Amino acid sequence: MNYKEYIAGKLNIDGVDKDTLITFIEIPPNTDMGDFALPCFKLSKILRSSPIQIAENLASSFECDGTVKECTAVNGYLNFKINRDDFAITLLSEILDKGDLYGSDKIGEGKTVCIDYSSINIAKPFHIGHLSTTVIGSALCKIFRFLGYKVVGINHLGDYGTQFGKLIVAFKLWSSEQAVKEGRLKELTRIYVKFHDQAKLNPKLDDEARHYFKLIEDGDEESNKLFELFKKITLEEVDKIYKLLNVSFDSYAGESFYNDKMAPIVEELKEKNLLKESDGASIVDLEEYDMPPCLILKSDGSSLYATRDIAAAVYRKNTYNFDKNLYVVAYQQNLHFKQFFKVLELMGKEWAKDCIHVAYGMVSLESGSMSTRQGKVVLLEDVIAKTIEKAYKVIEEKNPDLKDKERTARAVGTGAVIFGALCNNKIKDIVFSYDRVLSFEGETCPYVQYTVARCNSILNKCGEPDKYQLPSINADEYAVLNELGRFKEVVKSAADKYEPSLVTRYALDLASAFNKFYFTCKIAGEEQNIRNFRLSITKAVKTVLTNALGLLGIETVEEM
Ligand code: ARG
Numbered sequence: 001m002n003y004k005e006y007i008a009g010k011l012n013i014d015g016v017d018k019d020t021l022i023t024f025i026e027i028p029p030n031t032d033m034g035d036f037a038l039p040c041f042k043l044s045k046i047l048r049s050s051p052i053q054i055a056e057n058l059a060s061s062f063e064c065d066g067t068v069k070e071c072t073a074v075n076g077y078l079n080f081k082i083n084r085d086d087f088a089i090t091l092l093s094e095i096l097d098k099g100d101l102y103g104s105d106k107i108g109e110g111k112t113v114c115i116d117y118s119s120i121n122i123a124k125p126f127h128i129g130h131l132s133t134t135v136i137g138s139a140l141c142k143i144f145r146f147l148g149y150k151v152v153g154i155n156h157l158g159d160y161g162t163q164f165g166k167l168i169v170a171f172k173l174w175s176s177e178q179a180v181k182e183g184r185l186k187e188l189t190r191i192y193v194k195f196h197d198q199a200k201l202n203p204k205l206d207d208e209a210r211h212y213f214k215l216i217e218d219g220d221e222e223s224n225k226l227f228e229l230f231k232k233i234t235l236e237e238v239d240k241i242y243k244l245l246n247v248s249f250d251s252y253a254g255e256s257f258y259n260d261k262m263a264p265i266v267e268e269l270k271e272k273n274l275l276k277e278s279d280g281a282s283i284v285d286l287e288e289y290d291m292p293p294c295l296i297l298k299s300d301g302s303s304l305y306a307t308r309d310i311a312a313a314v315y316r317k318n319t320y321n322f323d324k325n326l327y328v329v330a331y332q333q334n335l336h337f338k339q340f341f342k343v344l345e346l347m348g349k350e351w352a353k354d355c356i357h358v359a360y361g362m363v364s365l366e367s368g369s370m371s372t373r374q375g376k377v378v379l380l381e382d383v384i385a386k387t388i389e390k391a392y393k394v395i396e397e398k399n400p401d402l403k404d405k406e407r408t409a410r411a412v413g414t415g416a417v418i419f420g421a422l423c424n425n426k427i428k429d430i431v432f433s434y435d436r437v438l439s440f441e442g443e444t445c446p447y448v449q450y451t452v453a454r455c456n457s458i459l460n461k462c463g464e465p466d467k468y469q470l471p472s473i474n475a476d477e478y479a480v481l482n483e484l485g486r487f488k489e490v491v492k493s494a495a496d497k498y499e500p501s502l503v504t505r506y507a508l509d510l511a512s513a514f515n516k517f518y519f520t521c522k523i524a525g526e527e528q529n530i531r532n533f534r535l536s537i538t539k540a541v542k543t544v545l546t547n548a549l550g551l552l553g554i555e556t557v558e559e560m
Pocket of ligand 1: 119
């Protein structure tokens with residue numbers, strides 16, 4: 001039963017369609033006054049009347065029934081009380097029936113969403129700056145899939161540019177296949193840094209790098225072999241991190257994939273009279289839209305980041321026929337996306353409106369918590385390893401007899417990193433703190449995982465819930481039911497707003513409602529009916545928390 005829909009259907013207000021009305025109806029934070037509420041100030045403009053007047057008029061004409069038992073006007077709000085017994089019975093049985101599918105939906109059926117995320121650069125370290133795009137993008141993939149959409153997760157690899165010429169030169173001078181295979185990404189970073197140091201003294205190295213880059217582009221066999229080796233090493237290394245974070249992709253088509261797909265785009269731009277010459281370069285003038293020009297070709301005829309993004313967007317439309325094409329990329333690139341979306345629009349691609357930049361803030365590390373080793377970047381791998389190690393220590397301290405300490409530490413450690421990155425509205429900058437993400441108190445993953453483990457231990461001790469006659473529901477029980485009832489809606493708005501943190505916050509709210517219930521409501525020693533009702537609540541909470549964490553890529557543990 002969708003109560004908002006039901007209430008909206010019964011209200012029937014002239015000039016306000018049902019769907020809009022549904023979005024106006026809220027679940028009040030304190031359900032003493034009502035289980036649902038309509039803030040009538042939202043209708044003031046449309047109905048040209050005061051909220052108090054509107055609430056009173058609506059209350060007097062509302063016909064209560066077996067589902068909505070009470071409707072009252074209070075200070076410009078219309079408050080509804082529902083039949084909580086029906087609500088509890090239907091909700092709990094649906095959650096227990098559907099299990100890990102509870103909360104999933106078919107609204108996305110037949111629709112496709114492309115999600116460009118993580119999009120790392122080949123031969124460059126995978127650092128803490130990539131954490132957000134990776135976990136936000138991965139969570140969005142899981143959320144959209146859960147809602148029935150076909151999702152194409154794309155790692156738009158940064159595998160094009162003169163830096164690959166530089167790497168080849170550096171490789172030939174200071175490394176070997178053997179050294180790269182052993183030293184992996186660290187070796188590649190080492191020679192890349194060395195190249196930059198040396199090129200300052202010897203600018204000829206840069207010319208050589210350009211030469212080798214050209215060779216890659218021209219299909220030279222040896223250069224391409226090396227380039228493929230660098231790519232392979234990088235992908236193997238980052239894959240370890242992706243596995244830990246439960247992240248996967250459907251496509252690794254990176255920038256170089258579009259090498260042969262840009263010429264037709266440039267042609268099209270020319271044909272549509274969009275291309276202008278500027279100091280030998282080809283640009284699309286965006287002055288009219290208050291933006292600097294979008295660079296399409298450099299004076300030497302080579303393409304740019306934007307050129308490849310335009311080609312990629314066209315390719316994605318042709319290949320996947322997306323309904324939405326999302327880019328989970330830091331806000332520093334706001335202008336880039338605005339520019340090339342505008343170019344797509346000017347090219348007459350009506351689907352340009354379906355391309356969306358999902359921007360997020362920066363992640364930095366709390367100072368002093370890890371040396372950045374003389375200005376070097378903080379590797380994501382090290383952050384995760386250190387969090388797992390710290391989690392292991394905490395477990396040793398708190399529960400030394402735990403069976404699978406290593407697996408638990410891994411789930412808790414990686415969970416803490418993911419949850420920490422998904423805890424706040426994505427546009428906010430975050431400062432990562434080991435102690436904070438690993439704390440068992442406050443807004444953390446261990447707190448939620450611990451709640452799941454608590455549900456488990458209750459169920460292990462008392463057994464699975466049996467049939468019961470619904471007892472009268474107390475306030476703490478209802479608070480949990482109320483949270484449980486919000487899950488579906490939360491998942492949908494996380495997708496609508498591209499905001500996985502809504503799921504994170506939700507998990508915290510549900511965990512906290514459950515813990516309050518746990519402290520005030522006995523389970524084990526209670527009489528049959530109450531006991532089974534409370535066990536059903538416990539099992540439902542375990543199910544929904546597990547599903548919520550699953551959408552974020554976080555595993556739960558039986559015990560901790
Ligand atoms: N590789 C780029 C970077 O690290 C991000 C690419 C994002 N995706 C895109 N289609 N532009 O900055």
